[in-house]
Structures are given as C-alpha cells and as structure tokens.
Amino acid sequence: MVQPPANVELRQVGHKLPELLLTQEHHMCPGCGEPLALRGYLEAISELGLASRAIAVAGIGCYTSFSMTMDIDLVQALHGRAPSVATGVKRMRPDSIVFTIQGDGDMVNEGLQEVLHTAARGENVTCILLNNGVFGETGGHMTSTTVLGQRTKSSLDGRDAEYHGYPILIGDLIAQLQGAVYVARGSVHNAGAVARTKRMFKRAFEIQDRGGGFTFVEVLTMCPTGWFIPTLDGPEYMTETLGEVHIMGELKVDGVVRSTEELRAENLRKSAEVEQALARGGIDDHG
C-alpha cells in the first residue's frame, strides 16, 4: 500500500463499505473526487430504504467503471444520452427511483439538450452531475464547465473567453426551468462538503419518491490528473477555481430559485461551522 507523505494527517470520513458497492476496488486515480460522490448517493439510497427500487442510468466517463461495481440495476447509456434513457425507464417503471450519473463532458457538452428537456418536462427522475471541469477520461481536455483561466490540454494557456468562450453554469441554467423542483450543487473537497452533498442526494431522492418532479444534484469533484496538479492540491485548487464560479449550495428549493449572493453568504456560514466542528473533533457524515 502506498504510504501518505509524513506531513499529511489522514482522517477517516467513512467507516465501512457502502451497502450498494460490490467491491472497494476501483480504477480511479489517487485524489479523484468521484468515488466520494459515489459513496454519497449510494449511502443516501440505502439510508432512505430505496434500494429495492433503484435503477441507475450511467453515462460515459471515468465514473463508468462504477457501472460494474455498484450493486444497482443499471442501464449503460451512450455519452450524453442518459436523461432520455432514464425517461424511458421511468415512464415504464414509475414506482422506481431512477437516476443518471454523468460527467460534465457527458451532460453539459455532448448531451446538453437531453438534460435541459428532461428538466423542462419535469420528468420525475434525478440527474447527478459529477463536475470536474475537464474530460478526465481522455486526459484533461476543456469541457463546457471549464472555468476561465483553467489550463487543460485543449486550452494550454488557460481558458480564454475571447478564444474559447464562457463556461456554462449548468445548475444555474436548470434552476431557471419550471419543471425542475430541486437543484443543488455540492462538493467533495472536505468532510463537511461530503456530508452536505449527501443530504442533497437524500432530498432529491425523497422528492422523486413522492413524485415531486425533476431533481438535479451537481457535485464538484477533484480531478488532479486532468488538472495537472499534485494529488493533494486537488481540494484547494477546486475551491479556488471551479468553486468560485460554480457556486455551491441549494440553488432551487421547492421550486424557488435562490440568488448567488444568498448562496455565497450561506457558504461562508457553513465553512465557519465546519471549522468549529473540526475544532470539536469530528463531522457527522450521516447528516
């Protein structure tokens, strides 16, 4: 086993294998944020008692390897097409809990119209976006969510608005659609964020379970490989780049859109709370 550097203090944030995971083996890079998001939604489903009705629809990206390791009935979709596939599943199995797992390349580049129309139809499914601002699987290329200034293999000097255009803030866009009832943007850069994101998953699945309409949970995830940075710098790099543009928080609750200012203020308050909790010695990951 690879030993962490001596100056790093390891803190265990989860204490067991999620029930809906067949193995802890995976092929993700060290420091990848996607497995943390995976744990979040798997635990949310188990803890809500929805496991025997859950069907996942997976897109194509690094996270596709979870298709084989999640103990969930699953349909493997094409790149970008998971929301329409989920629509067909849900319409034929309305009592199921149907959710997609997609990356930013999959959802916001290739399949943008799919997720927008599924949201606009108020389809009673949950779309989950793992947003790291790059095509991780192909080796770190610019996506539609790459923030200005961010270096990728196809924006070597950093994303330049004049040359490459502006990023799409997909959560904010979806929040504007009448059919979307709950839109949240979480993150996995620290234990507090992981716990908060899991609560977002729970809220979304609960809404779907009572037939509430379209729910959307975006998660900012670290991709040190695709960002060309040292593994341990991932969380900080993410909050300083992606996190400054794609603002975390619950963007739309009960059909009401919340302002960016409101979200920023809430985030400051939450990070202060996390600091205090850490000072007290721990975070409750079962929120």
Next chain:
Amino acid sequence: MKQLMEGSEAMAEAAIAAGCRFFAGYPMTPFTELHEHFARLLPESGGVCINAESELEAVGMSWGALATGARAATGSTGQGLSLMQESFSEITLAELPLVIFNMARGQQDYFQSTRGGGHGDYRHIVLAPMDIGEAVEHTQLAFHLADTWRTPVLIYGDYLLAHVQEAVDVTPIAFPPVPAKEWAVDGSLTGTGRSRIVSPLGFDKHGRPSEGIENHLRAIIANQERIAAEEVRVETGYLDDAETVIVAFGPPGKFVRYVVAALRAEGQKIGYVRPITLWPFPYDAVADAAERADRVGVFEMCAGQMIDDVRLGVLGRAPVTFIGGISTDGSGFGVGPLLDVEHIRARILALHRGEPLPPLPHNQRQF
C-alpha cells in the same frame, strides 16, 4: 375483421396489438401520421407516447423503455434515422429488441437500413412490406423477431404505406413464446448482490464472469449469422423458365409483381424476386433465379442501392441491369411518376428485348 384504415393507423394499431407499450418520435413527413396515431392510441391502452425533443432523444427514451423489458418502438424517415444511428449500433450491441419504423422518402435508405448505418460491425433485421396488409403482419412479426433474437428490427415503409387506405385485419397474431426477459431492470435486485446491467459494452457486474468486449462482439456476430441462416424471407414468381428476372422490394415490388403477371399472360418469359427481408438478404433465391435466366433487372425508386446485394447474389451468373431511378413528387417526400404500371412495364420490356431503356419520367409539379 377487416377495417378500412390508413397505413399509419394500421401499423400503430398492429404494434399495440403486438404488445407495444412505448413509442417516442419526432414529427417528420411522411412519418408524422404514424407518430400521431401512437400518440392517440397508446395512452388508451396503458402505454406511453412521447413527443421527443429530437430523434436522438426519441431513440434514447425507447432504449430506456426496452431496458425495463417493455415492448417499445421508435421511428422517423431516413433523414431522422440518420440521427439515431449511433444508438441503433449500440442498442444492437446491448441486445435490446427495438422496433424501428422508417417511413422513408422513397427507397433511398436501403444502404442505411441494411449496411449498419452507424459505427461497428452490426446488422439488424429489416422487413420490407409491399402493402398495408403485409405491413400489419410485419409490424407484429417485428416485435416477435426482436424478442426472439434480442435484436433491433426495422420496418421499411414509405409515403404510400403511410398514407394509402386499405381494408386490413389488425387482430393479434399468435406467435410461439419468446424467451423470458431475465435481463430486464426493475430495481428489484438492487442491493441483493445480483443486480443487473444492460450494457452494450460486454461487461457484467463485479464478481461475475464477464465475457469482455471482444467475446461480446463475437457473440453478437454469431447471433447475426444464425439470424441470416434462419430468417430470410422472399417471394418469387414465374422463375421456372424466366429469361428475364426482375428484383424489387416494398410497394414498387408489388407494382413489379403486377406488371410481370400481366406480361406473363401475354406470353413473355419474365419472372420476379421480391425480397421481404432486406437483411438478411435472400441471396440464394436471387442466385437460383439468375442461374436459369439470361438477364436480371433491378427496379428501385432511387439511384440503385439494393442492386449491390443483387449482384452479390447473382455473382456473375447473368448480367445485372438497373431499370429503376430517382423519382419523387415535387416535395421530395412522396412518390414520383416512375411508380406507374406503364413506365415499369416499358422498362421491363426494354430490358427483356435488349432495347435501350426509355428516359425517366419527370414530375411536372415543383414544390
């Protein structure tokens, strides 16, 4: 009981009689009416029809419905199906029983239908009804074959089949049982260690022996070889002593059949081959006909696409001549003046007598 029905309505009714519970499409002439009938009829029979935002989403929605074990279909014209080809390829690899309606603009989509219009090595069954009665039968057969072989089945229709009215019987046809859909997802096995995965990629869940992509692709091809051996459908007529053999499919095939019968009555030694499955193509029937004939003519309402398969069947046994051509109405959506008994008769006779083909008729009305 027979009822007078427009082809589009008859096909939608037949699909529902066959147990179709899901349809998604995007309007496009001459497919639109088929979609309209599904939109009206499916909810009445406990099904769902979605007016998808694009063809890409229509095929995706049907994919999802199929993965739950439901009988599901989609469709468009060839132009719309061009957009769906990526999914057709992958749905074939995912072994899902999709039924596809191509209400084509003429016969220009033969290559698209039979050559695997998308990426990869796949083929799927293509049925080409000649009239509405046969379209009703083929629609029901399509769902049966799709479930039997776990493969997409495409029905090649056109403007005529979509819009002409015929008296047809759409009561359900009894087919032998199909294999149980144990692979279908319903969420019930989530969390049991036995959850399922419906995937084109050839992977199974962790801990189960996975065939891997190479073996998966080979197994798909092996299944296609069995289909090719067992599911060829063809109609032939007057071949025993035919000097000239005409090959045509779909409604033009019905016109050719009529013209050949009339010429036979006049003593002309002419026969015909009408492929009913375009894939698998009836190579043997074509080869057999060519063996005894002096010449083979191919009549298609396009620049000539099926002629490639006819040549592969004939394999040099007789000269093969194209006697069809591009012929559309002013809009480009419908049927042109070439699809007419007099024109077809003149072209078949010219070939039979070794005379030059008459020029193609022009449609007089521009859009």
